[in-house]
Amino acid sequence: MNWIGMFPGQGSQEIGMGKELLKTHGDLLIDTFNESLGWSIDEIINSKNSEEIKKTNIAQPYIFAISYCYGLEAIKKMGEPSALIGHSLGEYTALALSGYFTYSEALKVIAIRGEEMQKAVEDSNTGMAAVLTSDMGKTLEEINNLNSQDIEIWISNYNDASQIVVSGNNEDLEYIKLNPKSISSKRIVPLEVAGAFHSRVVSPAKKEVEKTLDEIDIKEGNIPVYMNFNGKITSKETLKDSLINQIDSSVMFYDQILNIENELKPDLWCHIGPGNVTAGMVRKSISSKEIKTINSLESLAS
Numbered sequence: 001m002n003w004i005g006m007f008p009g010q011g012s013q014e015i016g017m018g019k020e021l022l023k024t025h026g027d028l029l030i031d032t033f034n035e036s037l038g039w040s041i042d043e044i045i046n047s048k049n050s051e052e053i054k055k056t057n058i059a060q061p062y063i064f065a066i067s068y069c070y071g072l073e074a075i076k077k078m079g080e081p082s083a084l085i086g087h088s089l090g091e092y093t094a095l096a097l098s099g100y101f102t103y104s105e106a107l108k109v110i111a112i113r114g115e116e117m118q119k120a121v122e123d124s125n126t127g128m129a130a131v132l133t134s135d136m137g138k139t140l141e142e143i144n145n146l147n148s149q150d151i152e153i154w155i156s157n158y159n160d161a162s163q164i165v166v167s168g169n170n171e172d173l174e175y176i177k178l179n180p181k182s183i184s185s186k187r188i189v190p191l192e193v194a195g196a197f198h199s200r201v202v203s204p205a206k207k208e209v210e211k212t213l214d215e216i217d218i219k220e221g222n223i224p225v226y227m228n229f230n231g232k233i234t235s236k237e238t239l240k241d242s243l244i245n246q247i248d249s250s251v252m253f254y255d256q257i258l259n260i261e262n263e264l265k266p267d268l269w270c271h272i273g274p275g276n277v278t279a280g281m282v283r284k285s286i287s288s289k290e291i292k293t294i295n296s297l298e299s300l301a302s
Contacts, residue, residue: 002276003268004260005074005081005097006282007067007090008110009062012275016241018066020297025069027101033065036107045108057193060089060114061107067093067273068103074272074294084234085256088198091228091246098221100239105216109243112212114204117247121195128156128196129177130189131246136161146182149179151175153183155156156198157251163213165251167196171185175207203248208281213240231255253278257285270294 022029022042034254036291044053044062068250071093077080078103089110096106116117133139143166151172167175183190194200220236229242233250251276259265268290271279276293282290294300 001078001268002266003011003078003270004264004266005071005079005084005094006120006269006271006278007071007084007086007093008063008271008277009088010056011193012061012273012277013059013063014274015048015050015053016045016146016186017062017274018069018294019029021066021069021237024187025072026298028069029065032104033061034231036062036104037111038065042176052193056114056118057111060110063089063274064093064106064110065103067248068096068106068293070251070272070300071097073297073300074270077300078270081223081270082266083226084263085226085253085260085278086228087253088228088246088251088283090273091225091243093154093273094225095221095234095239098223098225099215100221100225107196109212109216112248113205117197117202118194118207119203120196121203124195124201125169126196126199126201127169128165128191128193128266129173129175129182130159130191131164131166131185132187132189133162133164133183133185135184136164138155139164142183152224153203154196155250156196158249158254160254160257160281164283165191165198167199193231193296198247198249198251200248206244206247209247210240214245226256228252228256232260253281254285257282261275261286261289263265268292 029041086094092106109264153166153168156167180188227242228251229245269282271293279291279293
């Protein structure tokens, strides 16, 4: 089957997600997870504290681990996919399943990445917002116009044909929220995040992530992975630079979707992991395609 696996990033977490996987993947979710990070994911899975799983240092390893295990189950049932992609954090899930590095190595990089990105945005007075538009070209043009008028808005994610995520100082984000027509937007939705991720605000995080990646023996992957940084297939030689640059560059997810559609013409796109956000992005970007969401063992069986 010609299918694509897609993995979500932070924000997709839910209370109790992946609890059913403790029985089938306890070695990864309990033993290897604890050995790699020094804390237990099973306590988080069984917690009812919704605030706890919003913390970057908890949410990112948790989402990665659960998505990775559902990815293993999907490949076992459906065979090897034609390609993999992930949204921001989800890129590490795609790369680990492809074999560029191990599950344990990915957890270590994710932990450092999350800590350093959180440090970078603390007290930065920045945030992010989703921008919905019916005229993307006009919206991008008007954002450029605002930037020339000292209202500084950065584009953090190109998600699909009708949505981008912007970041900036909270005052500038409030301006466009109150004046959506200033960027030809139908609606602007503030996001509950700690600061302006995928912008120059988090550039200081790159140094420690690079050090951690230097300690890993990156191998050639077995499944093609299209990258957030440039929308193209990575290789062992380009992987490190792409992951480092991903931190403070726009996530080019829309380009990834279009490139895969043009180059591979897949029959099926599968969101794998909590939520269903990447399925929605494909649905808004490519018509007449079969799209499946795998966020439980039951959904995989259907």
